[in-house]
Each structure stands twice: as structure tokens, then as C-alpha cells.
Amino acid sequence: MNKPNLNAPVITIDGPAGVGKGTLAHQLAADLGWAFLDSGAIYRVAALYALRHAIPLDNEDALVDAIRTLDIDCQQALILLNGENVSEAIRNETCASATSKIAALPQVRQALLALQQSFQQLPGLVADGRDMGTVVFAHAPLKLFLTASAEVRAERRLKQLKRQGLEADLAQLVKDISERDYRDANRAVAPLKAAADAQVIDTSRLSVAEVKALVTPMLRALGYLPA
Template identity: 50%
Template sequence: MSPVSSSPDALRIPVITIDGPTASGKGTIAQRVADHLGWHALDSGALYRLTALALQRAGGDGQDEALAARLARALDVRFQGERILMGGQDVAGLIRHEAVGNLASEVAALPAVRAALLERQRDFRQAPGLVADGRDMGSVVFPDADLKIFLDADVEIRAHRRHKQLSGKGISANLDDLLSDLRARDARDRGRAHAPLVAAAGAITIDSSRLGIDDVVQQVLGLWSARGPA
């Protein structure tokens, strides 16, 4: 999906936001809910990971706010199903590496980067509807969302999930290191001054620690259905 220019009409397009910490399952849940409804899906974390990858390639680090913001504004990116093209190259696998994810968490704390990506995210609000996942979708990017979900899970369970996910992709990872990284990223995401990870006003919290993917999807769809006609 490629974003288009936002307009006043876009504000009438329904949005479901799914926020939560790293490895809570929000990306998978958002995509499945979107598929069920026939809506678009926005993986906002991918934009920060893409910025981190571009920064990494430019030789920068998490302290280079001006460079990171400039790269964020200039991202040449297109989403095509499971493919993510940056400058014509499919980088969907590259941006899932832990080093890129950790840098993305640092980059996401930079106000100039968040400002640079804000409108790009809002431009994904297209008919018939959008399911957006991230950390500030309901609190900052789409504060008028029709349904806001905060998806949480115990950090140790999230570490095991991430380890299984990476192993399934043939990516070597140490469970203890993953747990340490997740705790550090949680602290960074929740403690940053600009757009911290919080449950948005009016959000419904779902703890997925002991729930399967299908269980959570059905909960979200049930909550949407219970709203009745818009």
C-alpha cells in the first residue's frame, strides 16, 4: 500500500488502533483484523525500522537526530504485501534484525523523527478503513480513532515469542539477550518525553499473555462489531 495525501474526507474513514510494547503481537493482530474487515493495515513500526536502517547505512547512530529526521522525510518506500521496498530493494527481512529494531527504538524517541513521520502515517487513512499498529497510534497519530486497543503481554512471554519468531526465520538469537533488550526497549518507549508508550484515553487493554492469536483477533472484531453502525 502506498500512502496518499490526507484530506478532510479522510477524517470520516474509520480507524482501529492497536498499540502495545515490542513483541506483544500487535502487528500480526492488526493485519488479521484488517484482512477480515477488508481494510488497509499500517505497520507504523516499519517506518521507524526503515529510518533506522537508512541511518545505519548512512553511518549514523541514535544520537544523530537531524540526520535521522532528514532520512525519515526522504524515505523512498513502498509496501507491497509482505515486501517492503526501500529505494527499490526489498528490505522486509533486514528491518526485522534485532540491531535495526534496537536502533529504531532509539530513533523513535527523537522528536524530529516523530514529527517527520507523523503526516506520512496519517496519509495511510484510506477507504474503506484502516487498522494501525504501533506505540502512539491511538494517543497521537489517530486520537479520533473509532476503536483503540492496547495490547500487552508479560515481558518474558514476549521474549519467548520473539525468540521463536526469529528462529523460525533462521535468525540466531539468544533468549537472555532478547529479554534484556525488550526490558530496555520497554523502559525507553514508556519513559521517553515525546509520545511515550501509554494506553490512549478510551483504549481497551487486552493482555495476550495467555491468549492465542485467533483469540485476540476475535476479541477485537467483537469489540468492533459491538459498536454498531457508525
């Protein structure tokens, strides 16, 4: 695990699922030529490794020892574990269930915190997640917090599922999203919330291009883009 380079600038993009933070983070990282961090994927990769190596999901010491050996790389759409593309492997329900179990363990969270912070390297980092600006990179000079109504996010999710050939009920999606928002905002450890110095953007009626148009002046003001 590399030590973070505290001279490397960081842009954090936090918010609940379905607000477009991943898409924005990908595009900003590409535009700036910076690294990209999908923090949620980091937890999933750790869970996948534990499952593959039969590490008990309640054995904090063994999990932490394993996490410290992992070579995880986020390359835009690809998530690599020790050089292997695990982008699809970390998205199944078994991995999701294991992820929720290890994410509740304090020592695991602390180890993954260090791993996430190790992504701070020159020329810079765009970090996407739920506690990037409040916990992981609380020192970041630019923090964005994206939000959108549960109804809009449910509609986006429904369209995504339909493109995959899957059916879903819109009302149930709204209910599921609202319940997840409540859990995330009220959890004891690293609750989902905007940092005090975050720029809050409601994406309910904005395209990705329109969100980028709002963010671009912020990047120029910090010298990340030419004036």
C-alpha cells in the same frame, strides 16, 4: 505524500513487542479489506533511505526533506520503499541503530507523524505501533492495547529464535524485554501507554483466534463487520 482522509475509520493496536499486535493487525486488515500500517517499519525505512543516500543521521533538515519525498507502502508482509521491497533490508542491526538515532530527533518525528497519518484512507486503516492511539491517531473510534507478561513474551521470542536456528538465553530475554518496557514507558516523547479510551487485552494466555473473538463484537458494534 497524500493528505489523510479524516472520514476513513482507523483501528489502532498498540503495545510492547511480543504481545501479538502485528499478527492481529495483519488479520484484521485482511478481514476488513482495509490498509495496514506498521509504524515501526516507517521509521526503519526512513533510516534505510538516509543510510543509502549518505544523509548524516544528525542533519534534521536534510532528513526531513528526504522523508517528504518517500513513497512508502505497507502491503501486509511487504514493506515497499519507492516500489522496492525492503522488508528484509530494514531488519538488520545497522538499520536498527540508525533508526534509534533519527527517532530521537523532534523534526524527524514530526515529519514521520505526518507520513503515518497519510495512511488514513478509505475504506479504513489498521495501525500497529506504540503510540498509534495516544498520538498518531488519537481520534480513532477503536483503540486496542495488547499486553502480556515479560516472561510469556520472552518465551515467544525464544521459540521464534529457535525456528530461525538461533540460540538465546530465556533469563536474558526476560531482562532485555523488561528493560525495553521501562525505557518505552518512561521516554519523554510519546511514551508507551494505553490511551484512556483503549480496550486493554492481556494476551498472555490467549491465542490470536481468542483475541480476535474478543475484538469481533467491538467491530460489529461500530458497523465494521455485519451483525
